[in-house]
Amino acid sequence: MTAVGAKTPPQFSKADARKVARETRRNEALAHKRLTSPLATIFAVAIAFLWTIPTLGLLITSFRPGADSATTGWWTVFTNPDFTLGNYQAALTSGGTALTLGESFLNSLAITIPVTVFALAIASLAAYAFAWMDFKGRGLLFVAVFALQIVPIQMALVPLLSLFSRGLQIGEVQIFPGLEMRDVDHSFATVWIAHVIFAMPLAIFLLHNFISEIPSDVIEAARVDGAGHGQIFFRIILPLATPALASFAILEFIWVWNDLLVATIFAPTTSLPMTQTLNSLSGTWGNQWFLVSAGAFLVLFVPIIVFLALQRFFVRGLMAGATKG
Amino acid sequence: MSQTTTSAADQSEGTPPPERGGRKPPSRRTTRLVVTIGIILIAALLVFLLLSPPNPDARPVSLGVSYNSFFQWIGNLGPIVQIPIIILVFAAVVAILLVLIEFAPRQGTGYFWLRLISCFAIPFLAFMLLRPYQGAVIYVIAIALIAGGLLFWADYRASQGAGYVYQLTLFMAPAAIAILVGLIYPSIATIIQSFYDKTGENFVGMENYVWAFTNPQGFWSIINTLIWAIFAPIFATVVGLAYAAFMERARGERLLKVLVFMPFAIAPVSISLIWKFVYDYRQGEQIGILNAIVVAFGGEPVRWLDTWPLVNTFCLLFAFVWAQTGFAMVVLSAAMKAVPVEQLEAAQLDGTSAWQRFINVTVPGIRTSIVVVLTTVTIAALKLYDIVAVMTGGRSNSTVLGFEMVNQQQRFQSYGHAAALAVLIFVFVTPLIVYNVMQLRKQREVR
Secondary structure (H helix, E strand, O other): OOHHHHOOOOOOOHHHHHHHHHHHHHHHHHHHHHHOOHHHHHHHHHHHHHHHHHHHHHHHHHHOOHHHHHHOOHHHHHOOOOOOOHHHHHHHHOOOOOOOHHHHHHHHHHHHHHHHHHHHHHHHHHHHHHHHOOOOOHHHHHHHHHHHOOOOHHHHHHHHHHHHHHOEEEOOEEEEOOOOOOOOOOOOHHHHHHHHHHHHHHHHHHHHHHHOOOOHHHHHHHHHOOOOHHHHHHHHHHHHOHHHHHHHHHHHHHHHHHOOHHHHHHOOHHHOOHHHHHHHHHHHHOOOHHHHHHHHHHHHHHHHHHHHHOHHHHHHHHHHHHHHO | OHHHHHHHHHHHHOOOOOOOOOOOOOOHHHHHHHHHHHHHHHHHHHHHHHHOOOOOOOOEOOOOOOHHHHHHHHHOOOHHHHHHHHHHHHHHHHHHHHHHHHHOOOOOHHHHHHHHHHHHHHHHHHHHOOOOEOOOHHHHHHHHHHHHHHHHHHHHOOOOOOOHHHHHHHHHHHHHHHHHHHHHHHHHHHHHHOOEOOOOOOEOOOHHHHHHHHOHHHHHHHHHHHHHHHHHHHHHHHHHHHHHHHHHOOOOHHHHHHHHHHHHHOOHHHHHHHHHHHOOOOOOOOOOHHHHHHHHOOOOOOOHHHOOOOHHHHHHHHHHHHHHHHHHHHHHHHHHHOOOHHHHHHHHHOOOOHHHHHHHHHHHHOHHHHHHHHHHHHHHHHHOOHHHHHHOOOHHHOOOHHHHHHHHHHOOOOHHHHHHHHHHHHHHHHHHHHHHHHHHHHHHHHO
């Protein structure tokens, strides 16, 4: 139904288009209302309730004083409310000799933002060549890249790590030395590279799907006007594919932010992101749930904001990966 | 038929394709000959390099600047300052790439020289910035220059005209290098490693695999991984499908969707802690909701995460299913909206019940989406690491392959075992890869 608004030819005024879209939505809502059944609503709400309880429990605990949450269940808060923000402060600053969550928040940013940019740029270059340049074995190569998407990261971890630390050495012959990052304060190089590599197959596949959907007339026209592949890529593909690029960027951002495995293996101790810091802190905190709960919410706070704000893009990226795979 | 034979003959006799831009038609045979000789030369250089006497005192040769010195310099800055700097540097590199792609393929002497110089300079710089060791530097430079020369030659003689192969290479090179160095080479190395012992020096044949199937840690990680791979996708898909169906006919669809979808965006570390709290066990008053419910019904509290067999594995599995259901629901709900209303109405006119309509019309209509969800969740379950790592750390036989592999490597430094476990994950995932590739090919044929 909403496609009516989207397919409106450009000569329609924006106000008209908006009006049509609004009416469509209203009709849709009306039709939907007639279709609803109370029983379905009850079941759906029941599942949603079940799905929310675990998060709600920890969220409430994160605002309760430690003395309360250690002795009574979080549900008692409804009869005996008592809240504090102190847990968050304590969770942000406690770390002992290791990193605190506050410090590793900066590390998470310094890992996630560049990785998203790198993966997007490198993959869109390759995706463009796959979509719009003809060469022998293109189809086979593309299928190979797609298949790589499913190779478990665990397969690549150890050799890649030794490549970083010891360099390339075949048998007894040394060819390249490793990256010497031991004395560096905040080295993210290895994490950046590892994340970009592991993102590549899926990124190329998704972006290829988006980029190949751009109508070929547009590209032909540019070519007739004398634009080379560099200009076509930069001045036509990138602007037209921006929504698609954004949806991949959001997926990638959330995945990298949430990642634990790559960080565990590749990040030096001073450059650990929040997930890994929370993991080790939760071990030292043990049963101090007021700290653990606050820590858990500090880590999920950024991706949830991104997710809620940009949900439409997020779903779009996900669907492109799911329905065409 | 006759056409195919002539075109084959064309190629074998080196008859040029239609001329472009009045340039001298390139002969395919010479091009191929030169490329083959170049590749043989590179291979010979590699062999010489590997046979060269090892020199433990060799020092890296640096041009003064290297990736290493750059990463060290940037690594000593604050984390936030690093973000704009690295992005700017990266953007500059991409910009140079795009400028070369745009200008170098053009016709004219200037562009010819630009192409020629960049073909030699880029591989040379890329290798020299890695600081090859003294003994290897000559071979490395020779390989870089031959590779550059080959690229230039193949490009100059390409049937699509000079510059085409050059552009293609520049577009593909960054991703290709990342995939070759970061995925293909390490995967092969891991497979080789899995036949060697702990130190990686002695060949042990299948011993690591025998270990994986007989040692309790390896054995339970395999059994649990299979349990995960079977039950997690089924649970996530069934609940996601049911929820999508209810939601379709419920009020407040948008809010309902967000509530169940949100866990999918939560970091697995946080998911694990959320569920660890649900399963919390202690003496006296229970603060974990599951044990509180058990006690309220007069039962004894249970150590959920330490109760073996099956209980702890399924407790972990539910945390994973909880997160994946949102994904299943969103994909299936979108697919359901695409089921033609006419079919549902026709079924309704035939006097079918809502359940019959769902089973006989909706489910067959969204079959491909269901399969996609099942395979995606299965693959995620096979690779799973974080939930086990955070919730139990593999305690009480709750370990899975994805976790045990890292555990063997990090805690026991047992590289052979770790490699064998990684290869096992790969073996389990392979049928799904093959299936997905077949689906992809089918789709591409339809297009």
